[in-house]
Amino acid sequence: DVKVTQSSRYLVKRTGEKVFLECVQDMDHENMFWYRQDPGLGLRLIYFSYDVKMKEKGDIPEGYSVSREKKERFSLILESASTNQTSMYLCASRVAGTTRGNQPQHFGDGTRLSIL
């Protein structure tokens, strides 16, 4: 089974801190994703990566950056945390798709981040 592990289930940080959320997958997947989930808004894509050291902005990248130095690890960085970044953060990975394929994204358990 695919295993996507997020470093923390719950995290509390202060405004202005630099925050690192870590995600590791064990299935040699090429593609990795970071989402945030807010009530009534569903999941929104922050950044994704399709290879080591490659990254692409998603729908809401402002205030975030990412790092992918190794294939199995994808880190989300809040450069200067703000209260409006309090949210549930979900990491996912997926094998690189063919142009048509049913490969789903596999998700971690999520990190509930509170910024005080």
Next chain:
Amino acid sequence: AQKITQTQPGMFVQEKEAVTLDCTYDTSDPSYGLFWYKQPSSGEMIFLIYQGSYDQQNATEGRYSLNFQKARKSANLVISASQLGDSAMYFCAMTIYGGSQGNLIFGKGTKLSVKP
């Protein structure tokens, strides 16, 4: 622009009955895939079922089936014989093939509550 719409914020169903969760999608691309995910209160996202735009048959996975009506751009999830453990958020998602790296566009979700 691609979009997923889930019009039912919340649904109730009696245990052992069937329930349909609605999902409509909007895309002009002919090649796409549709996914359903379940999110229990614990937070993890669990992949349930997939339907490709070129698939001739409606997808089925155990108690889950997908009522795919391409002309109406709908992909409703049917859960047969509901169980208490089915109580969760359910998300419909779409990916567009051809250069999207497997990115998913999510709906806002439906909260299903199964009554004993």
